[in-house]
Amino acid sequence: MTEEQAKELLQKYLDQQANPEEEKKVEEWYATLQAKDVLVSAKQKAAIGEQMLLRLKAAMYEKPKYNKVLKLQTFYKIAAAVLVMVTLGLAIWKISSQVKPAGNQVTASTGATERKRIILPDGSVVLLGPSAKLSYPKVFASNSRHIALKEGEAFFDIAHQENRPFTVHTTTGVDIKVLGTSFKVKSYQASKQLEIAVVTGKVAVSNKKGKLATLVRNDSLTYDKNDGIAAIHKIKATVFVEFAFDGASLNQVIAKLQYVYSIKILLNDSALGNLKTTASFNSRQSPEEILDIICSLHHLKFNGSKSHKTFNIYR
Structure with a gap:
């Protein structure tokens, strides 16, 4: 049974138009769902709670067809049915979210x-x-x-x-x-x-x-x-990732680049490691291209080995 079919059946139950077999099915759902430990977020619970309250209020103030006063038995049946809908809604949310x-x-x-x-x-x-x-x-x-x-x-x-x-x-x-x-x-x-x-x-x-x-x-x-x-x-990379620095020290930038590209970057002056860098890069870029940008920001220079695996940064 789809979620839409389940909602239709529950609505029939609410409207007291369900046949005995359909009523039995709804009540079995309720008994089963009541026993389950259903986990949802506070936001979801609040949304369902509000919907339930509105339905109950509507049931309480609805004009009856035969009596001016809504019979208590009918009210309880509607309340129970709403509770079934709420409980089933929790279960549906749990299944559809697929993060359990x-x-x-x-x-x-x-x-x-x-x-x-x-x-x-x-x-x-x-x-x-x-x-x-x-x-x-x-x-x-x-x-x-x-x-x-x-x-x-x-x-x-x-x-x-x-x-x-x-x-x-x-x-x-x-x-x-x-x-x-x-x-x-x-x-x-x-x-x-x-x-x-x-x-x-x-x-x-x-x-x-x-x-x-x-x-x-x-x-x-x-x-x-x-x-x-x-x-x-x-392989030739078909997926690229972004990595950004917001006021990071040059030492932090170097540590990230070394790991991203599996390279070694050396500073000829340890004081350079304190320079702050704010920039965004993409793994599509080569290490040389990124180092060129960083060095331009700080008025530095760099050179690399023939294997392109080791780089030196200097003034």
Whole structure:
């Protein structure tokens, strides 16, 4: 039965037009839903409460067809029916929201054509693709962050916290460990392969037997679930992330750039690290382009190694 059909049936019950079989179905719903522990936000409860109050008031002051005074029995029946609607509404909200707290864990899922943006407790962002399911704690531990991608495809933009590693667990037994980066994971139970693509930063991929690989920007790993073999290849990034600095010190900017691009940046004068920077960048830009902008802001210069992996900033 669809939500619309359920509403129609409940309205018939309210209007006392339901047949005995329909009345029985509504009352069974009520008995079942009453026993369930349904969790909704305070805002949702308030909205439902207001609707319930309006319906009850309307029932109390409605002009009766046969008597001037609304019979108490009829009022109670309407009140009970409204309560059924409210309780069912809570259940429908719980199902349709598809973000369900259970104890310390929260489960988020998407439909076959749905995409969803999830903000984790640490500020990290997860973009869930269609038919995906993600589980994460309401509050992360003080020294680690663990979540589980149980099905589907998801893009992760992880908040950088050096002392609190972030790990994504998958149903294949493959784990992805990061400190702060952005990457995509595709893990469907019906597929024999798991795929990981790193957009920025660095991740360590492992299974129960040990470490499989360390991936950096534009690296992609394909893992065969059947034989446990991983293959790595380079990709051209199709997803880009923004990173902004609002009055951050040059030391903070450097720390972020080093992790995003897996590079080393050195200052020839430690005092330069206190310079403040306000700017926004995109991972589409190269490290050289970003360093050129930063150095222009502070009237500095930089040079890089032949491998483009080490850079020096100086006056």
